[in-house]
Amino acid sequence: MKKRRGFVQMAILHLLEEASMHGYQIMKELEIRSGGHYSASAGTVYPALQELLEKEMIELEPSSDKKTYCIQEKGKIRLQEFAKNKEGAFWSNWEDRWSWQNSEEAIRLKEIIDLWEAELRKAIKKSRSTPENSPKLIAFMKEITERLQTENY
Template identity: 65%
Template sequence: MRRRRGFVQIAILHLLKEESMHGYRIMKELEERADGFYSASAGTVYPALQELVEQDMIDLEPASVKKTYFIKENGKKRLEEFKKRREGDFWSEWKARLVWQSSEEAIQLKSVMEAWETELRKAVKQARQEPEKSGKLVTLLEEMTELLKKDNGGGK
């Protein structure tokens, strides 16, 4: 699976809404607000910053000596859209998500999901080679989807 930076991007937008910052300070602020449950890396933060610039949500302060980023109107709109879909304090949710990701349950779930994804890819490849197996695979995936919806209160 492709690693997503969406939640980090939202965190960056929240920081930049408070004040303009350079990349290193953004990394330090993310770590501080996570109370030790997140170690920001340049390999995550700087690509997220670049994507936000490309999406016209942030930009660089023109007169700044360091590369200092500021939030633009599109970034503020994205924060408003995000807020409409969520309840509660963003930073509390940020920390709770990071605590969960460090938990034994999350680590075990990730391992099982990776194994499942590997087997699914093999099954899809086999279905391409033997099209008569496609129907069985589709049925299995539909059944799994329905079970997950049922377990999650009807998919809500």
């Protein structure tokens, strides 16, 4: 599963474990379960559904007039694997994730990351034209990486 869609796919599997649903129902339920902090789009949900279909974790209900999805055995096994590796209730984590992403801290962090990425690109571009500066940039990046790995943020 792709990292970005992986969390949405897990949410879809959790929903389909509870009941079969069509795409619009899934989008609405994801929004409800996030406490209104996440508005699922067709551009996220339908590719996630397609990938789950291709991996045979879900299937279309043959007796339904609409495209109604239901979980398959592979999907149930994936949920069991996920439950073994994660702590806490999935839906509580789901709501917390989306709530945090809309928080002032997350917004400020995103702005700083964007600024940092722009400055890093400039530094890399400069080091291409001035190769003798590359070791300094590499050392800086290594130091920052090590600090992120060892600090308790």
